[in-house]
Amino acid sequence: MNKAAAEALAAEVLGWLAQDDERLMAFLGMTGADIGDLRTRSTDPDFLGFLVDFLLQDEAALIEFCDRTNRSYDAPQRARMMLPGGDLPNWT
Template sequence: MNADRAETVAILALGWLASNDELGPVFLGSTGASAEDMRRGATDPAFLASVLEFLTMDDAWVTAFCDATGVGYDEPLRARYTLPGAEQVHWT
């Protein structure tokens, strides 16, 4: 997946979360982000990565997002690994 597609998937996820009355507040509470942070974050690849990190914590959330947006079920995680901060850490 290229970076443009990854950002598109993440922006779709951000919009879906912002409009989701049940999950949006959970995202805000768990990240400490504000509604203004969400608006500004749409242009920040690191923030978009955090959106996908949150979304991919639960298969039911991924399924609901993908069903609502037409995004492939594998794309949120692939997008997450394309955006900054998902590099594998080698401890040895």
């Protein structure tokens, strides 16, 4: 996966989150972002990384997203590796 594909996947995560008020509010609460940030930062690679991180922390959400978007279950993790901070080691 290249950077452009990773950013496109993250944008899909944003669209998916926007359809689920509960998850969207959880994301905003976790990041300190507000609704306006969703528009202004939707192309910011760091913010896109936060979106994918949020998805990756919840296995049920990850599966739902991948099933709904016809993505492989490892696609978000591969995308995260291409976004800022994604090259850091995972210690879990």
